[in-house]
Each structure stands twice: as structure tokens, then as C-alpha cells.
Amino acid sequence: MKRNLAEKFMRTRILAAPLLIAVLALGGCGTDKGGDKEVQTVNQHNEADNHTTGRIGGKEIADQLLAGKYERLYAQFSDSMKSIVTLKDFRAMGQSFTSGIPSFKLLSSLRLNGYESLVWNEPSGSKGLTASTDGKGTITGIQILDHPSYPATDHAYSKTTFNYPFQGDWLVYWGGNNRFLNYHYEYEQERYAYDFLKVKDGYSYEGDPKLNQSYFAFDQPVLAPADGVVVAATDGIPDNEPVGKMNEEQPAGNVVTIQHNNGEYSTLAHFKKGSIQVKKGDVVTAGQLLGKCGNSGNSSEPHIHFQVSAQMNKAMTTIPISFKDGRKPIRADVVTGTSPNK
Structure with missing residues (x-):
């Protein structure tokens, strides 16, 4: 895995x-x-x-x-x-x-x-x-x-309906069904992935842009997007600093993958080092705290990467995500997550 x-x-x-x-x-x-x-x-x-x-x-x-x-x-x-x-x-x-x-x-x-x-x-x-x-x-x-297009899969949305994996308002930095709205779209294994940033007054940071702590997304809770079982969890990978430095040797960084009831899988990546609260085999519920947003792996600033796959194999091909609010958000949209379970 x-x-x-x-x-x-x-x-x-x-x-x-x-x-x-x-x-x-x-x-x-x-x-x-x-x-x-x-x-x-x-x-x-x-x-x-x-x-x-x-x-x-x-x-x-x-x-x-x-x-x-x-x-x-x-x-x-x-x-x-x-x-x-x-x-x-x-x-x-x-x-x-x-x-x-x-x-x-x-x-x-x-x-x-x-x-x-x-x-x-x-x-x-x-x-x-x-x-x-x-x-x-x-x-x-x-x-x-x-623009290449993939009509056979563009409308094959997940059977599972997902919450956003955070609380409060976050910006869709990458998301949508063309390569200019979502640079992942060009690549089958990440075609329908999302990247989310936390933004205030048009900026994703305040203070020194080289420090992870300057970014509003850093250390924010990352939540389980739906009920399921953790099938993979990796922690211990350092957060990139100065910001802009990339870890290509461990590109996903700290990461959690969850299997959902109908056989679909969600993956969330780039957690903060030492923050992941779950392990393989744990049963999780929607809204449960998985860890904190970080800047580990091949990431250029703190953000949440979220994708869903129909099966767990070498390809891990993504599918479009059905969100519970019914939206199909694209780049520049602001979406709102719910509070975590207590």
C-alpha cells in the first residue's frame, strides 16, 4: 500500500x-x-x-x-x-x-x-x-x-456520500473536471482529487511565508469524511520547512486511507507529523478526528489532499466525489465543513 x-x-x-x-x-x-x-x-x-x-x-x-x-x-x-x-x-x-x-x-x-x-x-x-x-x-x-475529457468517468460519482474532511470554511484550490480547474485531472490516478486551503482575507498565511505555523491550514483538524475502517495510516514524516521545500521521496507524506461500507476508499494526505490519531483496523465515524493538517510529503504549503477510489489496488483510480451538501465544487469555491464528533 x-x-x-x-x-x-x-x-x-x-x-x-x-x-x-x-x-x-x-x-x-x-x-x-x-x-x-x-x-x-x-x-x-x-x-x-x-x-x-x-x-x-x-x-x-x-x-x-x-x-x-x-x-x-x-x-x-x-x-x-x-x-x-x-x-x-x-x-x-x-x-x-x-x-x-x-x-x-x-x-x-x-x-x-x-x-x-x-x-x-x-x-x-x-x-x-x-x-x-x-x-x-x-x-x-x-x-x-x-482539454482532454473523460465522459465515461466524469459522471460516475461515488455511491458513498461524503462530508468535507474539515470544519468551517475552506477554499477549493484544485477541483473540477478540467486541467485548469484541477491539475490532478490530467492523471487517472488522481483525476478527481481535491486540494483544500484555509484562507483569510485573500491570503493563506500571515507572517513569515517560510514557516508552516504562518499558514491558516496548519494544525487544523482533519476529519473522517464518512464511516468506515482505517486500512492504512502512515505517520512520522517531517513537515516540509522552509515552506516550498518538497519531499519527493515520501510524496504522500503522512496519510490515512479508509474503507467505506460499499467498498469505496477515501485517502487524505499531508498530515502534520505526529498528529494522526488512528491506526490500521480502527473503526471510524464521520466527523471523527483523524489528525491535523500539515505539510508533509510532496506538498508546497499546508493543505488537505482528499480523493476517493472505487477499489484498492495498484492503480487506486479516483472517482468523482458525492458530497452530502449536493455541491460539485470547483477551483475558487468556498465550502463549509461540519464540527467533529465529540
Whole structure:
């Protein structure tokens, strides 16, 4: 079980970073691993152009791209973006990729740690656009890619209905059925996984961003999402510090897997070292304390990783999660968990 989890988590790198940075992938980039290009530390702010008059707002980027305003967009690129692509190449790739697209629909807008991240789809859902901007409107990342889809499994929701594995309000950082809403989606073994952050006033931390204790998610209770039996529990793996350092040797970190009554399994990862309160064979009830949120494993800041599988084998293929509140949350949504059992 430990080896299988390690194989799964090594493939996808569990990240909860604030933005896409210096990424341009237009057309013909179907093999690009967007998740691997996430910045791996928090709050690395880029220096922006001081000139902000007449700048394109984040939500206007898609319309401006379709309108062919390549010069205006390029003028707002960060220096890192400009070092990747010339205006001539940006225009050529943009014209090629947007040909035949009548519009983009905004799916998600997330403001976090001083950045705004936006996701759009074109009407058929086969192509998507994502962009990130800093607090001064500088475009720090942009991607336009074909979206793979998996209709055979996208609607095969779990038979078990799950609570959220926490109490209070948490932010969906990754979640949804395309790679821009949920970077896990590209990988079968984690396709329908969620990453949750604790956020206050648009920030996931307060104070020194290199310290785990600065993050609102760190040391928060992680709860059993449904009744079941613990079939695997690993503890003792240190939390990554400074924040941004990644443990690729033990990618799931401290982790708990629960078997539920109908044979489905839930897995929660990246617990705080020494916090797990259950062991293999324990019977747990929904809302029971499993441990505390941490930053162990291949994680770039404290967060909860939650996924559900239909069977427990080497593949551990995920399935979409049926939540008790009936919602199908996506990136940037805020969801509310219940209090733990007393």
C-alpha cells in the first residue's frame, strides 16, 4: 500500500502554490504538464511595470485575446514572460489557436496571496484558457490548451456520500473536471482529487511565508469524511520547512486511507507529523478526528489532499466525489465543513 501511494503521488506532485508563473503554452502543447510548472514557494512577487494606466483587467484577458489585442496583452507581460516568447510568436500562436473560437466563458476567478488566477472555457469545452496577474495587473502566466475529457468517468460519482474532511470554511484550490480547474485531472490516478486551503482575507498565511505555523491550514483538524475502517495510516514524516521545500521521496507524506461500507476508499494526505490519531483496523465515524493538517510529503504549503477510489489496488483510480451538501465544487469555491464528533 505504501509503495502504491508513493507511485501515485510521485506522478502528479501535490501542489498548493499561488499561481502559474512565466508559462506560455499556445497550441500543439498537449503533452505539457501544467501542474509541474507551478511556482513551488508562496508569495514570490514579481516586480511589475509601474505604468498601469489603461491596463487590461484580469477578466478582460480572454476577450482581448479573441479581439486580437496582442500588443496590449504583451505590454502587460512580466519580464519572465517576455523572455519566453516574442510578440511576433505570441501573435502567431494566438491567432492559430483561437481560430474558430467565438467566445470564452469565465469558469473561475481566484484571488490569493496577491495574485489573481482565472480560468475560461470555449463553448464546446475542448479548449481552455488560464491566466494569472499580480496586484499591479502584470500578466505573470498564461496558457491556452486543448482539454482532454473523460465522459465515461466524469459522471460516475461515488455511491458513498461524503462530508468535507474539515470544519468551517475552506477554499477549493484544485477541483473540477478540467486541467485548469484541477491539475490532478490530467492523471487517472488522481483525476478527481481535491486540494483544500484555509484562507483569510485573500491570503493563506500571515507572517513569515517560510514557516508552516504562518499558514491558516496548519494544525487544523482533519476529519473522517464518512464511516468506515482505517486500512492504512502512515505517520512520522517531517513537515516540509522552509515552506516550498518538497519531499519527493515520501510524496504522500503522512496519510490515512479508509474503507467505506460499499467498498469505496477515501485517502487524505499531508498530515502534520505526529498528529494522526488512528491506526490500521480502527473503526471510524464521520466527523471523527483523524489528525491535523500539515505539510508533509510532496506538498508546497499546508493543505488537505482528499480523493476517493472505487477499489484498492495498484492503480487506486479516483472517482468523482458525492458530497452530502449536493455541491460539485470547483477551483475558487468556498465550502463549509461540519464540527467533529465529540
